[in-house]
Amino acid sequence: MTLLGVTLILAGLLIGSAIDAAAARFAREEAWMMPRSRCTACSRPLVWYELVPLLSWAALRGRCRTCRAPIGWSAPATEMAGALIAAAAVFFAPDGLVLFTCAFGWLLLALAAIDFRTFLLPDGLNAALLTLGAAMVALTRPDDWALHAAGAALGFGLLWSVETLYRRLRGRDGLGRGDAKLLGAIGAWVGITGIPPVLLIASLSGIAAALALSVRRSTPLSGQSAIAFGPWIALGGYAVWLLQPLLL
Ligand SMILES: [Zn+2]
Known part of the structure; x- marks a missing residue:
């Protein structure tokens, strides 16, 4: 696979993560772009290592680090979808x-x-x-x-x-x-x-x-x-x- 392909798939994970956060904010009628992501249960601002696509979710076993509230499936599912979309594009998209x-x-x-x-x-x-x-x-x-x-x-x-x-x-x-x-x-x-x-x-x-x-x-x-x-x-x-x- 080319460097562009790998970059796009990794970008897909990050874009999936941003889409999930933006969709959740849209559903709660908040501004699409907020300064910091927060735990929806305890409102604690999340730190960078809680925002790594897929890995954070897996490491935290799908729960908030402090209040233990379940984070839900939408984040890892949307991140995975963002990466799969890029992978499908890399392999199947028409030339150029x-x-x-x-x-x-x-x-x-x-x-x-x-x-x-x-x-x-x-x-x-x-x-x-x-x-x-x-x-x-x-x-x-x-x-x-x-x-x-x-x-x-x-x-x-x-x-x-x-x-x-x-x-x-x-x-x-x-x-x-x-x-x-x-x-x-x-x-x-x-x-x-x-x-x-x-x-x-x-x-x-x-x-x-x-x-x-x-x-x-x-x-x-x-x-x-x-x-x-x-x-x-x-x-x-x-x-x-x-x-x-x-x-x-
Ligand atoms: Zn929490």
Whole structure:
């Protein structure tokens, strides 16, 4: 593996750690950037050796050093995801697109981390994803711009229609508007042909996750069960972005 590859994977751990902290602060409605990370149970500011991705969590066995409150799985899971996104980019990204691919994946991870906690997909992050996708198309495949613009329109239009129809028929929200914006932004990356496989992966993985959750909570799955769909759209988007060039 190249030095760039190793650097990106290590950067992925740190970016995953920052995303987890930012998502937790967003969920608590605090400022995204705070001077120091703190234990959420005892409010003690954390020192540097408690903030090393994966290693600190493992060394502390998932508990605060002083108050012993469980730290939870989200930090190591998000750090691991940040590194896996980079590793997948290093091995599978189209030639010359490793950095674009990492940025795409990490933005998707940030959206997924926030949606898991809050059922919200911030407009700013969706807009960043769309802008970066437009820049990628302009710089690397300007002749294909129409396919990518159509992908964005189809992605947004499809979920917007589902959302609107569901609300008319059932009188309550099934999908959020953020989901439509997210699929639209992903469409700018994967193009119009990428939208059906993204939706397929998102639906199958989302249903599998909902079933797993209902088994664990031993409550049957119903129309009232709330599950964040954004993380599964994000997963589908990244998988299709990486696999599409290999399949075509
Ligand atoms: Zn504590």
